[in-house]
Amino acid sequence: MWARRTRVLVIGAVLxxxxxxxxxxxxxxxxxxxxxxxxxxxNLVDQDIAVRGEVRDGTIDNGTMTFILEGATSTLLVSFNDxxxxxxxDDNRTVYAEGVLRFDGENYRLDANVIKTSxxxxxxxxxxxx
Numbered sequence: 001m002w003a004r005r006t007r008v009l010v011i012g013a014v015l016x017x018x019x020x021x022x023x024x025x026x027x028x029x030x031x032x033x034x035x036x037x038x039x040x041x042x043n044l045v046d047q048d049i050a051v052r053g054e055v056r057d058g059t060i061d062n063g064t065m066t067f068i069l070e071g072a073t074s075t076l077l078v079s080f081n082d083x084x085x086x087x088x089x090d091d092n093r094t095v096y097a098e099g100v101l102r103f104d105g106e107n108y109r110l111d112a113n114v115i116k117t118s119x120x121x122x123x124x125x126x127x128x129x130x
Contacts, residue, residue, distance in 0.1 A: 031096065034071030041108050044101045051076065051110060057091040069095060069110070077109045088117040 034053035037044060053069040053076070060067040065081040067089075078097055080089075089095070099112035 034069055034076050035074045036071075037101070038071070038074035038076060038108070041101065041103070045103045045108075047101060048098065049101050049110070050096065050098045052094065052096045055089070055091055055093050055095055060089065060091065066109075069097065077107060078112050078115070079109055080112050080115055083112040083115045085115045086117050089115065090117075094118040 031050040031052055034051060037049060037051050051069065053071050056068040056070045056075065064079075066077055066079050069076045069078050078095075078099075080097075083097075083099070094117070096114075096116045096118075097110055097112045098114040099110045102109045102111055
């Protein structure tokens with residue numbers, strides 16, 4: 001029989017290995033900008049990706065549940081039909097979206113399952129009454 005101290009150390013080591021394996025297997029997808037994704041989108045088709053960009057003004061369509069996410073030089077259509085969307089999805093807002101990148105033969109589309117928006121600044125121009 002092992003001494004009590006040895007058993008505790010072995011159990012602790014096994015738990016630590018299990019925890020590390022869980023963290024490594026469920027590591028989050030690194031976030032990319034729209035421009036980074038659109039540099040070589042063929043390599044990412046049908047894969048889970050995380051992307052950030054700004055919602056192009058006037059592109060949110062609640063009928064088709066889509067909007068255009070833009071970077072400095074590229075754009076990406078985002079479908080949020082099955083997405084969990086945080087409050088504040090609006091034009092010109094910075095958005096983080098997770099989902100699967102699709103290609104329909106002509107256009108790339110992110111089928112999002114999570115969309116998070118940045119918090120609006122309380123110091124936006126025109127709202128400072130100080």
